[in-house]
Amino acid sequence: MSKPFEERVFRDPVHKYVTVQHPLIWKLIGTREMQRLRRIRQLGTGYVTFHGAEHSRFAHALGTYEITRQLVSRFGREDDGHWSREDDLISMCAALLHDVGHAPFSHSIESVFGEQHEHRSVRMITEYSEIERVLHDVDPALPSLVARVLQKTHPKRIVSSLISSQLDADRMDYLLRDAYMTGVSYGAFDLERMLRVIRPFEGRIVVTHSGKHAAEHYLLARYQMHWQVYFHPVTRSAEFVLRSIFLRAQHLWQQSYRFAHVPKGLHALFSGSMDNESFFRLDDAIVQAAFDAWRDERDPVLADLCRRFLDRHLLDYEWMQAYDEQHVQWRRDQVAKAGYDPSYYVHIDAPMDWSYAMNDDARGDSPLYVWTPEGALHEMSTQSAIVRAIQGEQRGALRLYAPRL
Numbered sequence: 225m226s227k228p229f230e231e232r233v234f235r236d237p238v239h240k241y242v243t244v245q246h247p248l249i250w251k252l253i254g255t256r257e258m259q260r261l262r263r264i265r266q267l268g269t270g271y272v273t274f275h276g277a278e279h280s281r282f283a284h285a286l287g288t289y290e291i292t293r294q295l296v297s298r299f300g301r302e303d304d305g306h307w308s309r310e311d312d313l314i315s316m317c318a319a320l321l322h323d324v325g326h327a328p329f330s331h332s333i334e335s336v337f338g339e340q341h342e343h344r345s346v347r348m349i350t351e352y353s354e355i356e357r358v359l360h361d362v363d364p365a366l367p368s369l370v371a372r373v374l375q376k377t378h379p380k381r382i383v384s385s386l387i388s389s390q391l392d393a394d395r396m397d398y399l400l401r402d403a404y405m406t407g408v409s410y411g412a413f414d415l416e417r418m419l420r421v422i423r424p425f426e427g428r429i430v431v432t433h434s435g436k437h438a439a440e441h442y443l444l445a446r447y448q449m450h451w452q453v454y455f456h457p458v459t460r461s462a463e464f465v466l467r468s469i470f471l472r473a474q475h476l477w478q479q480s481y482r483f484a485h486v487p488k489g490l491h492a493l494f495s496g497s498m499d500n501e502s503f504f505r506l507d508d509a510i511v512q513a514a515f516d517a518w519r520d521e522r523d524p525v526l527a528d529l530c531r532r533f534l535d536r537h538l539l540d541y542e543w544m545q546a547y548d549e550q551h552v553q554w555r556r557d558q559v560a561k562a563g564y565d566p567s568y569y570v571h572i573d574a575p576m577d578w579s580y581a582m583n584d585d586a587r588g589d590s591p592l593y594v595w596t597p598e599g600a601l602h603e604m605s606t607q608s609a610i611v612r613a614i615q616g617e618q619r620g621a622l623r624l625y626a627p628r629l
Contacts, residue, residue: 234286238401242290248362249289249316255354256504257324261285263507267402268330269462270453272536274406281323281330287397291415292319292386295393299424307424311383317366318373318387321355322394324348327503328511329466336470337493344503346371351500381590385429390580391422391439391592392429399445402453410448413441423595430595439592440610447579447614455575455620461538464625468568469515469529476523485517525565539569544622547572555626562629569627575620580605582615 232250234242244250252258261282270277296312325344327337334340349355350367359366372378373387387394396415403411421435431439453459476483477494486494487510492502512534519530532538544551556566582591582605592604605611 238287238404239290242286249320251358252320252355255358257348257353257355260504260507261323263509264326264328264330265508266330269466270459272462273456273458277406279401279405281326284398284401285320285323287401288322288393289316289320291393291396292316294419295422307382311380314369314373315383315386317370319393321349321370322374322387328506328508333467333470336467342374346374348500353500382424382427382429385590389429389590395446399449402449406453408453410452411445413445414438418442425595428590428593430593430601433594433596436594436607440608443580443611450577451620457541457623460573461541461625464571465529465533465538469533472526472529472568484521485514487514490514525568539625540628541623541625544624547622555624558629559626564627571625573623573625577618579614579618580611
């Protein structure tokens with residue numbers, strides 16, 4: 225007779241405890257693909273600006289799972305025909321696994337890898353991996369069902385919305401966690417209240433009319449975190465240097481340059497042979513070790529960029545009221561005269577975010593609906609002047625980055 229599964233808990237700075245009540249979740253946490261996330265920083269290069277931002281994608285994955293676990297436990301008691309107990313496990317698995325496809329430094333260098341992390345996550349879940357085997361052992365159809373949640377093609381749209389929408393477990397956790405770890409208050413909102421006012425209704429995630437102000441607070445927290453933390457100019461400077469390192473290394477690889485050291489995963493990246501195993505071998509520590517070796521490379525551009533990144537000698541920036549091609553070219557000429565290649569050392573940054581979208585087509589996420597006591601649904605911006613003020617495309621000021629001369 226098999227021993228019944230004993231509940232496990234993780235101590236967590238945001239949620240106090242992360243509770244594991246299902247053996248499948250415990251097995252998934254123990255897979256090597258999940259454990260790799262301990263070695264991927266949640267905020268990419270954010271640690272160069274906020275010294276406390278050393279938290280990992282693993283911590284965020286557990287937090288997203290915990291919020292999802294609490295939500296589905298409430299949904300099960302309020303089943304309106306669009307949510308069933310059978311959806312619980314799929315949702316919790318998807319929440320836990322939604323970030324397994326993140327490259328080193330999270331979002332900072334997705335463009336270098338040529339694919340979004342969601343696509344790689346799907347591959348890590350459905351192709352040969354420990355995760356795929358664990359899911360398959362429970363049900364051969366489970367890897368595909370979990371992947372469809374991340375692809376937003378699950379038969380029940382509400383299941384995907386719980387993990388990826390304008391009001392989802394992913395965003396709720398990262399706002400609170402990133403704010404806590406960076407030491408700012410911008411991302412704080414009343415999570416307990418949000419959990420109480422979220423409902424499954426007619427196949428979508430809604431908030432009760434009494435919870436409208438809690439939802440406003442959440443949306444404002446997201447707005448503030450993007451402009452105060454995620455788009456911080458120093459963090460963006462580090463991202464530009466990081467991307468330039470990869471661009472330079474890839475260019476050298478294509479020119480048959482002989483590196484003193486190239487990790488297996490980067491070898492696969494530069495040669496275009498990136499499979500799951502090669503991807504698994506890449507994390508923040510491996511990449512930084514390569515940078516440490518490359519700071520002594522014969523190529524002066526690669527060596528200088530690596531030293532800048534590791535020693536935090538980043539690019540300076542200046543504000544631009546509007547894009548001025550003549551001024552940009554003048555800056556590029558200055559940089560070139562100083563001995564730097566402008567292709568790697570001059571960058572224009574125009575940060576943009578959608579704090580809230582009123583329709584399904586703008587960003588692929590369902591808008592947020594308020595559920596009135598009469599049973600009617602109203603899109604959030606029609607009920608809130610605050611949300612109307614931040615809805616749509618929000619653009620930040622232009623910045624020009626270049627070395628201090």
